[in-house]
Each structure stands twice: as C-alpha cells, then as structure tokens.
Amino acid sequence: MKKTSLYIGLTALLISASSCENGFDQLNTNPTATMALNPVFTFNNAIVNTAFPSQILIFEEPIVQQMFSPNSGIISGGNFNIDNRGSAGANAALWQRYYRDNVRYLVDVLAKTKSDANRSNLYNMARILKAYVSMVLTDTYGDVPYSEAGLGYLGLNITPKYDTQESIYNDIIKELTEAPAALDASKTIESADIMYAGDVTKWKRLAASTLLRAGMRLSKVNPALAQSTVQKAVAAGLMQSNADNFAVRNNSNYQNPVGVTLNSTEAANYYLTGNFVTYLKTTADPRLTAIAVRYVGAKSGPEQTTARANRDPSVQIGMPLGFDNGTIGARATADGLASFYDYSQLDRTRMGGLTAPNFLVTYAQTQLLLAEAAQRGWTTGNAADFYNAGVTAHMKQLADYGPATVIADADIATYLQKNPYVAANGLALINTQYWVASFLNGPEAFANFRRSGFPVLTPNPYPGKEIKGNFINRLSYPDAEISVNQTKVTEAITRQGPDNLDTRVWWDKQ
Template sequence: MKKIHLLTPFCALLIGLSGCEKGFDQLNVNPTAATALNPVFTFNNAIINTSFPASILIFEEPIVQQMFSPNSGIIAGGNYNIDNRGSAGANAALWQRYYRDVIRYLVDGLDKTKSDASRSNLYNMMRIWKAYAFMVLTDTYGDVPYTEAGMGFLGSNITPKYDAQEAIYTDILKELTEATAALDATKPTEAGEVMYSGNIDRWKRLGNSLLLRAGMRLSKVNPTLAQSTVQKAVAGGLMQSNADNCAVRNNANYQNSVGTTLNATEAANYYLTGAFVDYLKSTEDPRLASIAVRYVGARSGVEQTAARANRTAAVQIGMPLGYDNGSIPARASADGLASFYDYSQLDRTRLGRFDVPCYLLTYAQTQLLLAEAAQRGWTTGNAADYYNAGVTAHMQQLGDYDATSLVSAANITAYLQKNPYVAARGLEQINTQYWVASLLNGPELFANFRRSGYPTLKPNPYPGKEIKGNFINRLSYPDAEISVNQANLNTVVSRQGPDNLDTRVWWDKQ
C-alpha cells in the first residue's frame, strides 16, 4: 500500500507536466520583443555611420594640404608621407567603418526589400547609398571586395574576392542610373529615413548628382564614357540648392568623429597648413575668417584660450609642411610666433565642433563639376555661371556649421568680382575651388586632387618619406586582410600592383 501512495502523487505530477507542455515553448518568449526589424532602421544606421572617421586628419587632409599635425606616433601618415598600419592603423579606419557599419547593413536591407513591392523606394534609396559608399571605398583603396561584400551573415562568405575598380565603376554607374529612375513618389515614400525624410525628388537629385561625380571621376581614363555619363546625369536633374545637400546631421548622440577628436585628445595638435591659409589670403577669400582661429601668443595647448582667439583673416598664419614635433619649434620662432601652438587652426568652436554636419555631396560641389563639364564641352550652360554658383553655395553653406561662419552676400559679390572666372585657367580655377568647397570631406578631396591634378601643390618636403613619387596615390589595405583574406589579397596585388602608397587606382591614369 505504501508504494501505491508514493506513486499516486508522482503520476499526478507527470500528468500535470504533460498538460503544461502545451505552453512550455512560450515560457521564455518576450511578448513585447520585436520579431522583425524594419529595414529602414538598418538603413538609417548605415547612413549615420557613413560619416567619416577621424583618420581623415591623418591621411586625406594632410595629403591635400589643408590640415595636418607635426606630431608622430599614431597620427603619423600624410604629414610624413609614410604608411600607418598595425592593429590600430589609420589606413584601416575607413575600411573598417564602411564595411562593418555601412555595407553590411545595406546588404541586409537590400536583401529584405528586393522582393517587396511596397518597399521599392527604400530598396532603391539603399542602392544609391551603397553606390556612394563603394565609390568612397574604391577611390581610396583601388580594387576592393564588391560583389561578395557584406555576405558574411547572409551567405557565410567571410573571405570575399576583390573586384577590379573598372568593373566596380561599371556597376556603380548602372546602379545609380537604374535606382534613381526607379524611385516613384506614387509609392510609399519612407518618411522614416533620416536623410531626406522620404522626399523622392531630393533622392532623385542626389542619385543624379552622384552619377555626375562618378562620371567626372572617369575624365582621365575614359573621357567618352565620362561625357555620356555626365549628360545622362544632367538630363535626370541635379541638386538645385543647398537644401539638397547630402550630409549626416550630427548631434550630442551621434557625434562628428573629426569634431570629437579636435575637441579632445588632439585639440592642440592639428593646424591649418601654410598652403591652404596662404591661398585663401592671396585671393582675399572671406571664408578664411569663417574657417580659422589663431590663439595669438599661445605657448602651450593650455594657453589656447578664448581670450587669445583671433578669427581675423589678416592675422592667420598656416603651419608649413615638412616639420615634425622636434623641428617645428624653431620654425615657429623664425616665423615670429611664441610657439607652434600659435599657428592657425580649424576653429573647433565652429566648423570643428562635435555636432556639426558631415557633408558627403553638396550643391556647391555639383555646380563646380558642372562648370568643368561645361568648360570641357560636355554639357550646355555657361562655365562661369556654374563656377560662380558653386563658390556662392559653399560660402552660404558655411552658415550651416555656425551662424557666425556665414559669408555675407556683399562679401560673396566682392570676392567673385576680385576673382573672376577665366576660361584659359578654367580647370585650375574650378578644381582649386572644389578643393576649398570640399573642406573636411577627406575622401572626396583626395579623389578629386588625384583626378584633376589641382590645386597645384608643392610636394611635402618632409625627409624620410616612404613614397617614391611626390604624393600618396592610395591608402594601403588593412593588415587584417593578410590574416583573414590573404589569398584574395594576393590575387588583387598581382593584378593592381604592390600594396603601398605609390600604386595608382584604375581611374588615376598618368
């Protein structure tokens, strides 16, 4: 009888457990958790992360001689014409940000929307953005993973092949053309995306303006294709004003990496170059007063105080290239300065703030590219008019950083009268203005300088350079590729050339 009494409650327990199994699989399910992620959120994440890393201060800005640091160590690069590899190498920063935080989100979003007719506008917006991101990557490094990129999660491919830059550009032109044409305001317009809040007209103008940039990039390597691409972009409709500017709008939560760096550890280490300041002063450019600050008499970073800040154009003195932290003090003394902390800097309370926009493609740049296209006879219109519109747009754009940086209408008019467009010097004038108008857009500055050959800059005279030529031609691949994707890296090196700073990308034809 005792055994019967013991088994009875045990059997009852089993019966109870059997009954509970009907809901057992839901015990650890959060009823309020999302079961699927709206792809517009991953798209927004990609857009925000397209903002440039602070490494543009180490390579692109010094290469084009707008801003640099005389210091060595982890911030050595374009200032000395040497590479900067290793686990924290500045050569890898753009690669890592774009592949990890832009491309992979876009590839996932495209996969989720390609067969959804109700999300066709989102799908084509992402195609345009992907084309932009890959232009930045391939212009910076040359041949890069493209067709197999971002497939680590979707296809378990963690060793993507490298595609030739010519093939990448062929597909970018196709993607921009098709995606821009496919945008349709009669379909759901995706108001939740953070760039244009679903404004289809502005997205179309972005797509065509990016197509114009891509076409002009081919001006040396394939002028015929460049011309036909430019004409297609113009016919489609380009940016119409600064309201169309493509920029990542930063704030306290999503900070500008360059601004954060310039207001933190490197606040006293970066300076405007003599080449940049001297050019702006020589043309009496009112933008110098919007861009620069000099802490007059400062003998240390601590002495770079508001009381010493002088933003008057006449007192600005750019730091000359060719010096390091050991040799620059003597040069500063020879220039009549208290120390090298007395040279002019990008104003970190205005253009260099942590919350300023990161401009990716602008109306000013678009008008200047149109000026070049008109000067080459590739499009209709007057090159001088486009030139004037581009210069004006950038001077007005400065007010978007800070109200005190806005150039007045009177000063814009006076500048254009003093510096009129001269057709005989058209390409030089246009692309030198493009240089100024692309300040802080490191990848585009670097790309257009190689493409156009302007502005005319003297080579950085710093001794001990690692390059054979006068200027860096591309950035090297991350060291991580050697350990995780070496076979494909070896293939691209055999095709493109040595993985160093001298090898030219495909469109940079000598």
C-alpha cells in the first residue's frame, strides 16, 4: 500500500512538472523587451569607437614629432624608434580597437541592411564608414584583412586572408564612389545616427572628402589614378565648412581616450616636442595659445599645479628629442628649467581634456589637400585660396574644444598675412600646415608625413633605435594576430616585406 502511494505521488509530481513546463518560455519572456537590435545602434557603436586609442601617444605622435615622452617601459615606441609588442602591445592597440569595435560591428550592420530596401541609407552609410576605417588600418600596417575582415563574428572565419594594400585601395575608391551615389534623401532617414543624424548630404560630403584623401595618398605610387580619383571626389561635392567635420563628440560617458590617459597615469609623462613648439613660435601661430601649457618651475608631477600653469606662447619650451629619463634632466638644466617637468605640455584641461572631440576627417584637411591638388594641376581653383581656407578652418575648428581655445578672426588674418602662400614652396607649406591641422589625429599625420615627405623633420637622434632608416614607416602586426593566424600573416610578410618598422607600405614609394 505504501509502495502504491509512492508511485501515485511521483506520477502526480511528474504530471505537475510537465504542465508547468507548458508556457514556461512565455512566462520567462519579457513581453516589452526588444527582440532584435536596431542596426543603427550597432552603427553608432562603431562611430564612437573610431576615436583613436591613447597609444597614438606611443607611436604616431612621437613619429611625427608633435608629442613624446622621455620615459621608457610600456610607453616606449616612437620616442626611441623601437617596437613595442609582446605584453605591452602598443603596436596592437589600433588594430584591436578598429577590428574588434569597428569592423565587426560594421560588417554586422551591412549584413542586416543589405537586402532591406527600407534601410538602404544606413547600408551605404556603413559602407562609407567601413572604407574610412579600412584606410586607417591599411595605412598603419600595410596588407591587412579586408575582404574577409569581421567574418569571425558572422561566419566563424577566424583566419581571414590578408589583402594587398593596392587591392584594398582599389575597393575603397569603389566604395567611396558607389555608396554616396546610392544615398537617397527620399528614403528612410536614419535620424538616430549620432554623427550626422542621417543627413544624406553630410554623409555624401564625408565620402567625397575621404575619397580625396585616398586619391592624394596615391600621389607617389600611381599619379594617374591619384589625379582621376581627386577629380571624382571634387565632382562629388566635398565638405563645405567645419559643420561637415567627421568628429566623435565625446562626453562623460564616452570619454576621449587620449584625454583619459593624459588626465590619469601619464599626466606628467607626455610633452610637446621642441620641433613642434619651435615651429609654432617661429611663425607666431596663435594655435600655440590653445594647445600648450607650461607648469613653470615644476620639479615633479605633483608640482604641475594650476598655480604654475602658464599658457602664454612666449614662455613655451618644447622638449628636445633624443633623450630618455636618465639624460633629459641634464638637458632641462641646460635649458634653464627646474626639471623636465617644466617643459611644455598639451593642455589637458582643454584640447587634452576628457570630453575633447576626436577629429577624423575635417574641412581644414580637405581644403589643404585641395590646395595640393591645385598646385599639381589636378583640379581647378587657386591653391593659395584653398591654403588660406584650410588654415583658417583649422584655427576656427579649435573653438569646438571650448571658449578657452577660440582664436580671434583678427589673429587669423594677421597670421596669414605674415605667413603667405608661396607657390615655389607650395608642397612644403601645404603639407606642413596639414601636419598642424592633423594634430591629435596621429594616424593621419603619420600617413601624410610618409606620403608627402613634409614637414621636413630632423630624425630623432636617440642612440638606441631599432630602425635602419631615419623614421618608422609602419607598425608591426600584433603578436596575438600572428599566434592565431600565422599562415595568413606569413603570406602577407612574404609579399610585403619583413614585419618590422622599416618596411614601407605599398603607396609609400621613395
């Protein structure tokens, strides 16, 4: 009897459990939750993550001699002309950020919108952004994954092939020509887009201005293609003012990566170079007032206080290259300074602030590239007019950092009068201004320096360099990538050249 009762109890329990399972999925599903993520939000995530990682302070900024550190360890790199891979992995930072947080998301957006006629504008906006991101990657490393990039997320392809830089550029040009042409203001406007609120005209102008940049990048390796690409870009309609700038507008939730670094662990480690400060002072450039601060008399990081802060351009002294932590002290003494902490820095309360914007493609850069194109006879217009417009635009762009960095119109006019465009020295003048206008856009300043050869910089004399030449030509591939995709990386190295800082990318011809 007891055994029978036990069986009956178990049977009832099982029946009860079975009936409870019916509708379990419905009971545990939030009826108000979104079942699918709107791809425009994924797109926005990609936009936010185009802000460059702080490691541009380790490589690109020191290479083009705008900022550097005399200290070694994990921040070694362009300051000493040595590689920084392994556990520190500064060479990998841009790779990881752009493939993981840009390309992956953009490939997902493209997959979700390609066949959706209602989202054709988002699809083509993603094509434009992916072309920009891919240009930064290939300019930095050379041959990189492109046609199969991002497919690890969608198709489990974790060993993508490396495309040649030439083929990547050919496709970038195609994408920046076709995608903006397909944008249509009569179709769904992606108003949630955090860059331009879905403004089709602004996305078209970004595409054309990026196409102009791509065309000029080929000026040494393929002048004919460079010229025809420039002409396509001009015909498509370039940026018309600073209102068209492609910039990540940071805030308290999404802070500027460089600003975070400069306002925390590395606050006392990075300094404006002597070459950069001297150029700005020699030309009486009003931008120096917006850029620099010097903590006069500081003998340590803690002594870099507000009371010591001096932003007067006349007192700014950039740190000379060629010194490390063991030798910079004596040089500072020779320069009449209290210590190396007394040299000029990027003002981390303004342009180096936590919420400072990241400028990626700008009207100022576009006008300066137009000036060079006109100087070369590749487009119509007056090179001097484009030059003046480019310099003016960058000086006015600084107002976006806040009221303390506004440059008065009268100061801009005075500067242009004292530093006029001279056609005989046109390429040097244009590209030196491009160097200034690309300050804090390390990858672009690095790329245009290699492409144009300007400004003319004295090689960093630090004796412990690992490079054979005078300047770093590319960044090496990340160790993590080599470990998981060795066969494809080896194919790229065999084709391109040794995986070191001396190997030139395809368009960087001597």
